Amino acid sequence: MMAGGACAAVHASRRARLTAQMQPGAVAVLSTAPEVIRNGDSDYPYRHDSYFYYLTGFTEPESVLVLVAALGERPARAVLFCREKNIEREIWDGFRYGPEAARSAFGFDEAYPIGELDARMADLLADAPALYYALGHGASLDAQVSGWLKAVRARARTGVSAPSTTHHLLALLDEMRLLKDEHEAALMARAGLISGQAHLRAMRATRPGMFEYEIEAELLHEFRRNGAQFPAYTPIVASGPNACVLHYNANNRRVLDDELVLIDAGCEFDGYAGDITRTYPANGTFSAPQRTLYELVLRAQEAALAAIKPGNPYSAIHDAAVRVLTEGMFDLGLLDRQKAGSLDDAIAARAYTQFYMHGTGHWLGMDVHDVGAYRDVSLAEKPSRSLLAGMALTVEPGIYVRPAEGVPERFWHIGIRIEDDVLVTHDGCRILTASAPKGVAEIETLMQETR
Template structure:
């Protein structure tokens, strides 16, 4: 077995241990998707499938059979057969035998045999775990397998009597990252940090946002990252007040702030970093004031990352700092919104800060896992545990409006880092890119 696939085998074993004795789990990977004509979009595997297998080829399926009595658990891969002619056009394929040995499966078969073999695999299994309700085609396929098993009823064979939602189980497993995953995410964070620093050094008034985006993409790929983890945001001037802006086609003007929200994907794991900096290398007084407010909010949020504390404490810490700053700077009128606690309770801050302070991060940039306490549904937020990985990204977005101080108009700022929860608190994975006003201005003065 390939050394890096031992982690995937361990996850399969963990899932098998959580399943009902003798039950069967089935999970396919993502399909190839046509782009136009005879061209497909660049292929990207399904995250849940890759989490269990480490296998990145399309047209693949994994089947797990939990141990029961004298029968040990089994892991079975279905994948494309070797095809030398197709490999000339499309590249290397493992084929079932090589994939079985390389990725540590007990058995492997051609994907064309999946339907025929599932009736045997499901015979007398007490339960079936699969992605319930994820698509009409999958539900119909599962119904076909169960019908084939029931057709053998006269011989005493029984079909699974219950079904379970497999993805919910995997979501909870994926929420806690192991050392292998954290190391990959730290490397992805380092590559993305280099890309952000490169973008800062390259920025000049008069450039187009897409020119800066090109610097990011160059650094991602130059360091081995396979994809951007999501469409990169390069937002200058008033566009920085659009949270998910990604047209990236505006000409950057002197005096603009540039907000970049971008991260790479490395070996299936995402990074997600945001930095905001002045295009001309120097913050104006108003820009500096709001920037340092957001930076203080991020510091308070990261300090709130302590094992055992609720996830919501991160957002609460950021909101308190931001709301107090909004009152002090006149963005919020205390005569209208009341005290700090009253302004927080009424969400008056949402005029300028309307999103959460972070999200889970992992194989997906907005990774899986419940934010509520699944063990205690009455609790609003789950406790933080070592191995959870998340972003911390407070911001402030000031659009022109009645009563809004004009010196702050069209300033949008967000600062985001990737953080893993440890026994000692939060450890930042996205180090290596300037964040303080002094360090940002110093970097840009050099270039």
């Protein structure tokens, strides 16, 4: 992740947009994620807090951002608290900026050692009309905020007043993060491309008899080889019946010859997530039942993608996929028309949830399940919110057939999901993960070339 230059300007513009929404003279406080011990003398790989990174681009732990909104002639200020420069610790743990270098590289107005945070916050909060912070986001910050307010109130006899109101900072940031700017769209496209190349590599490498974790290793290799810092989440490599377990990630089963392999995996590139699911035959050729269900899911995804355009409700994506899937379940004997009634009756009764029990997507961005409301809470009925250009989301219909009475045995243990990352544009949508093949002929040709 690169600091300074254009990237610093991007983060500075976000800080300016945020302070413009705050009450004049108000103060906002946001801390990054803590380091977490894994075991013994080892930490988990450090990953910054997404909100903090969105506003700063700064990835070091033990950091706090304080923003002061403009008031009259007094301009807005951005203040960073971070670890001091420490050459001895750098020998053990690597480079750290220190306050002065961080201020210069990341475009802050001021920067101080993290050890001075408590002492300086009393002055920063003095006479501020309101405080914005992440209510309930972390017990440690909650306790610190209480201490700062107590310290300011102790100065009341000198004429200093503490903030009289508090606001939930993340509510403002959620709406900002929901609409991706050009910088974010470019990073997400890169994450999607790398993730797609990893799926392509996994398909080419798969052979019956391999273990799921061997296929997972191909994914991780391709992520890191292309500069992605992490997997965006624990990869799912599910063969045969494991594909019917939605969050399966043990990845320790041997893949059999006539089975499908479902991979749900994406990389994180410069803080932004890719999220792709592909399902393909281990031996390179779909059986007739596998192909029938696969093409049904593919049609459902095509219908869902067609529903993505500015002004349409978010719920239209799921509705379109469910209608195609439910009709297909009738046609294939998975659902009984006599018992379920009409197509509309079956959908209203959610009869399809025996085989399709999750939503058709979610917001995507810095977090895999990214922030932002799915409903318009400003209206009493809280309808599904309208899509806007700049929103990013996944589209991931699926079908999962477990053994059950009345369910055709030829479909048992088949789990299929097809997922792509999509950016809403002014006239429709742009698929960010098209590099991962998903057509039946495309997959079979690709895999048979490597046999």
